[in-house]
Amino acid sequence: MASAELPSDMFAFPCRDDGTSTELSPPVVISVLASILERHIALNERALAAGSREAAGDANEAGDNDSAAVTVTRRRVRAFDSGTVLDMSLHAFLERFSRYAHVSPQVYVVAYAYLDRLRRGDAGVRVVRANAQRLLTTAILVASKFVEDRNYKNSYFAAVGGLSAAELSALELDFLFLMQFRLNVCASVFQSYCCHLEREVNYGGGYRVERRPEKAIVCAGEARAQEPQHRQAAAAQ
Incomplete structure (x- = not known):
């Protein structure tokens, strides 16, 4: 498939009405x-x-059999x-x-x-x-x-x-x-992706991805495991 390049001006995006911007x-x-x-x-x-040739053959064979x-x-x-x-x-x-x-x-x-x-x-x-x-x-x-x-x-x-x-x-x-509307990311999974990204960096002592998202990301299993701890802490108060 031939691909066309997008013109640079398609991405022209003013930050403010006065034409100024804050560099981050x-x-x-x-x-x-x-x-x-x-x-x-x-x-x-x-x-x-x-795999393009094999894929083309498989598509022809599948045809009307697809659900x-x-x-x-x-x-x-x-x-x-x-x-x-x-x-x-x-x-x-x-x-x-x-x-x-x-x-x-x-x-x-x-x-x-x-x-x-x-x-x-x-x-x-x-x-x-x-x-x-x-x-x-x-x-x-x-x-x-x-x-x-x-x-x-x-x-x-x-x-x-x-x-x-x-x-x-x-x-x-x-x-x-x-995605089947499965958007939740477990805290442990989030940590694993952070570690994966950090391993890709070779800057001296390394770089740590910020690991405290603004919203709590907790698996259902992790939440259940934390319930006894929360009850104990509430009873101690």
Whole structure:
């Protein structure tokens, strides 16, 4: 599939009405995540190129045997495949959300966890250059809504990501269905993704991802395990 590049002015985004902006230092997690995603994209595109012939044969054989649910899932996956590629680096693209939408490091960690779940799920969604813009914008939007108490409107996130508001809202719904609305991230899982990102950094003593998200992220099992401790603490008061 031939891919068209997006023009740079598509991402022109004023911070304020007076034309001024406040420069924010991008968190190191952006550099780490961009590096990881670049590797994933390279691996995924090589795998797609190698398996394209087999995939075409399987599609022809499957045909009418696909269930309605499988057909809908495939349509939702294809919605992210725009056929266009960013005309900027992934680092610059992710940095935009930190600079303009004030996205915190925790949001990037949760967004990465979501992308990993989609990869491991039945839909097998993988990040490639043709879907990176839509997939990352949507993942960051959903993660921001989950992690942070206050968020910008979808139209604002859409402008940061270079999409239309209607397009992003539709993609958000597709994303939620592909995730089966399982957005909770356990505290232990959040910690494991932080450790994974930290291992990718080689800056002297290393870099620690902020591990205290604004919202409590606790598994149901962890909550049950903590109940006796809470009761004991209440009785001691």
